[in-house]
Amino acid sequence: MDVVLWVVVPYVCLTVFVVGHVWRYRYDKFGWTTRSSQLYEDRLLRLGSPLFHFGILAVFLGHVMGLGVPKSWTEAVGVSESVYHVLAVAVGAVAGFCTLVGMAILIYRRRTVGPVFSATTKMDKAMYLVLATVIVLGLANTVIANVFGHYDYREGVSVWFRRIFRFDLHPELMAEAPLGFQLHGLAAFGLFALWPFTRLVHVFSAPLGYLTRPYIVYRSRDDQQLGSHTPRRGWERTR
Amino acid sequence: MRVMAQMAMVMNLDKCIGCHTCSVTCKQAWTNRAGTEYVWFNNVETRPGQGYPRTYEDQERWKGGWELNRRGRLKLKGGGRLKKLATIFSNPIMPSLKDYYEPWTYDYATLTDAPAQEHTPVARPKSLISGKDMKIEWSANWDDNLGGSAATAANDPVLRKISDTVKFEFEQTFMFYLPRICEHCLNPSCAASCPSGAIYKRAEDGIVLVDQDRCRGWRMCVSGCPYKKVYFNHRTGKAEKCTFCFPRIEVGLPTVCSETCVGRLRYIGLVLYDADRVLEAASTPDDHDLYEAQRSVFLDPSDPAVVREAERAGIPRDWVEAAQRSPIHALINRYKVALPLHPEYRTMPMVWYIPPLSPVVDVVRDTGEDAEDERNLFAAIEALRIPIEYLAELFTAGDVAPVDAVLRRLAAMRSYMRDLNLGREPDGSIPAAVGMSEEEMYDMYRLLALAKYDERYVIPPAHAEQAHALEELATECALDYEGGPGMGGSGPFGEGSGTPTPIAVENFAMLKDRQTSDTVAAPDRSGRVNLLNWDGKGTPQGLFPPKDEP
Numbered sequence: 001m002d003v004v005l006w007v008v009v010p011y012v013c014l015t016v017f018v019v020g021h022v023w024r025y026r027y028d029k030f031g032w033t034t035r036s037s038q039l040y041e042d043r044l045l046r047l048g049s050p051l052f053h054f055g056i057l058a059v060f061l062g063h064v065m066g067l068g069v070p071k072s073w074t075e076a077v078g079v080s081e082s083v084y085h086v087l088a089v090a091v092g093a094v095a096g097f098c099t100l101v102g103m104a105i106l107i108y109r110r111r112t113v114g115p116v117f118s119a120t121t122k123m124d125k126a127m128y129l130v131l132a133t134v135i136v137l138g139l140a141n142t143v144i145a146n147v148f149g150h151y152d153y154r155e156g157v158s159v160w161f162r163r164i165f166r167f168d169l170h171p172e173l174m175a176e177a178p179l180g181f182q183l184h185g186l187a188a189f190g191l192f193a194l195w196p197f198t199r200l201v202h203v204f205s206a207p208l209g210y211l212t213r214p215y216i217v218y219r220s221r222d223d224q225q226l227g228s229h230t231p232r233r234g235w236e237r238t239r
Numbered sequence: 240m241r242v243m244a245q246m247a248m249v250m251n252l253d254k255c256i257g258c259h260t261c262s263v264t265c266k267q268a269w270t271n272r273a274g275t276e277y278v279w280f281n282n283v284e285t286r287p288g289q290g291y292p293r294t295y296e297d298q299e300r301w302k303g304g305w306e307l308n309r310r311g312r313l314k315l316k317g318g319g320r321l322k323k324l325a326t327i328f329s330n331p332i333m334p335s336l337k338d339y340y341e342p343w344t345y346d347y348a349t350l351t352d353a354p355a356q357e358h359t360p361v362a363r364p365k366s367l368i369s370g371k372d373m374k375i376e377w378s379a380n381w382d383d384n385l386g387g388s389a390a391t392a393a394n395d396p397v398l399r400k401i402s403d404t405v406k407f408e409f410e411q412t413f414m415f416y417l418p419r420i421c422e423h424c425l426n427p428s429c430a431a432s433c434p435s436g437a438i439y440k441r442a443e444d445g446i447v448l449v450d451q452d453r454c455r456g457w458r459m460c461v462s463g464c465p466y467k468k469v470y471f472n473h474r475t476g477k478a479e480k481c482t483f484c485f486p487r488i489e490v491g492l493p494t495v496c497s498e499t500c501v502g503r504l505r506y507i508g509l510v511l512y513d514a515d516r517v518l519e520a521a522s523t524p525d526d527h528d529l530y531e532a533q534r535s536v537f538l539d540p541s542d543p544a545v546v547r548e549a550e551r552a553g554i555p556r557d558w559v560e561a562a563q564r565s566p567i568h569a570l571i572n573r574y575k576v577a578l579p580l581h582p583e584y585r586t587m588p589m590v591w592y593i594p595p596l597s598p599v600v601d602v603v604r605d606t607g608e609d610a611e612d613e614r615n616l617f618a619a620i621e622a623l624r625i626p627i628e629y630l631a632e633l634f635t636a637g638d639v640a641p642v643d644a645v646l647r648r649l650a651a652m653r654s655y656m657r658d659l660n661l662g663r664e665p666d667g668s669i670p671a672a673v674g675m676s677e678e679e680m681y682d683m684y685r686l687l688a689l690a691k692y693d694e695r696y697v698i699p700p701a702h703a704e705q706a707h708a709l710e711e712l713a714t715e716c717a718l719d720y721e722g723g724p725g726m727g728g729s730g731p732f733g734e735g736s737g738t739p740t741p742i743a744v745e746n747f748a749m750l751k752d753r754q755t756s757d758t759v760a761a762p763d764r765s766g767r768v769n770l771l772n773w774d775g776k777g778t779p780q781g782l783f784p785p786k787d788e789p
Contacts, residue, residue: 029452029453030451030452030475030477032452032455033454033455033456033475033476033477034455034456034457034476035456035476036456036457036458036471036476037473038329038330038333038335038458038471039333039335039336039471039473040335040336040368040473041335042329042333042335045329046329046331049328049329050328050329052328053328054328114368114369114370114371115368115369115473118369118370119473119474202455202456205435205455207324207327207434207435207436207455207457209436210320210323210324210433210434210435210436211320211321211324213436215430215431216426216427216430216431216440217430217433217436217438217439217440218439218440218441218442219439219440219441219442220441220442220443
């Protein structure tokens with residue numbers, strides 16, 4: 001059972017995540033967008049959207065720190081366990097709280113503002129459900145497990161997570177983790193599997209290239225391309 | 240010198256009667272789809288008026304276009320790259336639907352379905368956004384012909400600029416129409432604002448387009464464009480804008496708005512310009528000098544040095560010849576009667592306007608004086624300061640002198656040509672008074688009054704050897720693409736997702752599909768018919784009462 005939950009499920013979800021994105025990008029470039037609803041309503045959005053997005057960016061960076069950086073590294077640069085713990089809980093709780101409030105505002109907006117609701121797809125609804133679950137569980141872990149319990153995820157969950165990518169499998173690390181962490185992890189992998197098929201793909205379009213590209217883009221007609229769409233494989237021009 | 244060719248347009252505002260044919264045909268050709276109900280690539284505004292979207296010219300509020308920073312360098316008025324990324328989650332300067340209008344249709348079914356009753360049934364307006372009953376309060380041309388202007392025209396940002404003490408009576412004597420399309424600027428701020436780099440300027444003809452595959456819906460172009468001519472398709476989540484009808488231009492046809500213009504007031508042609516000098520011209524310190532600066536960027540296509548450089552830049556010979564015959568070059572640089580719209584936005588717009596003289600003529604005529612006498616007209620141009628200042632705010636960043644000169648030239652042409660038409664001895668002093676020769680004046684008259692189709696539209700087609708690279712020419716089977724013939728409707732991730740369809744097939748399939756499936760809000764549910772899209776064939780569901788079974 002542990003193997004299924006903590007080895008098979010992660011690999012299946014990550015595979016879907018990667019292959020799904022490749023497929024979606026090839027099949028559906030036109031559908032690859034943020035699907036912004038700002039045109040319909042901007043009063044609530046102005047409040048909720050930055051709150052949520054900046055919050056979740058901070059949460060993401062926190063996860064990079066917590067999951068990606070081994071405990072030995074932070075201790076090597078002189079950050080003791082207790083300092084790290086206080087920092088992580090404080091920053092994590094604030095960021096998580098912002099994310100949650102922002103998300104609550106956005107979901108409220110999506111449900112109550114008529115045009116926004118009618119522009120919501122089934123995929124959106126499923127995604128919101130999973131995303132909200134992940135965020136609530138994560139915040140609950142930060143608050144409950146760190147304030148009341150004493151589980152050092154950096155010696156359990158983090159090690160297990162990093163080793164997934166090294167094909168060094170340790171399902172027992174996850175099986176020993178508290179229930180909250182287990183659920184959060186499972187929900188997160190669920191979200192990864194759902195990711196390529198939702199509007200979340202816009203995360204990978206974060207326009208960082210804007211900072212370096214020239215302002216005006218010139219483009220010539222592409223002599224290699226026939227017509228307004230990319231030729232199918234095997235039908236490209238030969239010269 | 241780096242020679243580039245630009246497809247440009249000039250509109251003669253004297254001839255615009257405000258019939259909106261250009262807007263309607265453009266809409267039928269390009270934006271009759273769900274998600275673009277409020278999108279008008281071409282719109283006609285009554286001036287004075289607020290424009291579309293409302294008060295878009297108030298750049299202190301909307302922050303479109305460029306401005307100079309303290310060091311005299313160009314920067315985006317809406318903020319630089321970092322600020323754009325910081326406000327990407329909620330663009331604070333993007334107009335909302337309220338600033339455009341809530342599009343609607345009518346509940347036509349009640350007209351045919353209603354049972355016999357005492358009162359005539361009424362087709363109620365239904366919002367195309369929410370699908371609910373709505374109260375119509377504004378539209379793309381709500382203040383058409385100054386309708387309701389007593390209440391709203393005071394919001395006109397141009398009017399507010401010229402004087403606080405303007406009495407509103409002048410609008411009754413000074414009203415004109417301003418048809419607007421995308422300016423296809425030499426220095427487009429929409430392209431500069433696009434975080435994804437999806438908006439590009441075509442190197443061959445300067446047409447500014449949105450790559451629908453690369454657009455990610457960040458909405459920065461909408462606020463970046465000072466003319467508010469990039470629109471957000473709220474169903475596909477992508478930006479859309481006027482394409483200068485590039486599939487038509489590529490085969491040598493004028494744009495739909497020009498082709499259908501009743502007053503024949505639009506001119507299309509090539510302009511050659513020096514791409515190396517665009518930035519310098521756009522950074523001209525004084526707003527008043529921008530008109531001259533932009534004119535100086537254009538090159539004389541008859542100059543052998545320019546022709547040589549153009550050939551070196553790979554511009555085909557017949558394109559250079561077309562540039563030499565271009566009515567745009569003649570109106571802008573030879574006769575100097577065309578002016579750019581809001582040069583102070585520093586985007587170097589490429590749709591120019593001949594300001595209207597007819598309001599001035601009307602004023603003179605109303606006084607009972609001879610409205611074709613050049614002295615009366617010149618005196619009226621002198622006297623009508625406020626209208627002239629208004630035109631100057633539109634076309635020369637408030638500098639009255641160039642507008643004055645243009646109007647004098649048009650007035651001189653009017654009285655000079657009257658003598659000719661009445662068989663009298665032409666008076667050479669009239670053209671001389673505005674610095675033109677008699678021959679030039681006659682040529683200008685020909686171009687403004689008589690020019691036929693092929694003189695108004697000098698459009699060199701893209702080259703036959705490039706034919707296969709053209710975006711619309713049917714050199715391959717139109718139905719030969721993934722999903723097969725007749726694919727239409729929605730992919731799995733919302734409207735329009737999936738591989739792009741060739742334009743021609745899309746229109747065919749979409750019209751076929753929408754004929755039966757366009758509901759008020761969502762196109763997937765049946766029941767409502769968009770009469771605009773119904774071509775009279777077939778029996779769309781909901782349009783006719785159910786047939787009696789035999």
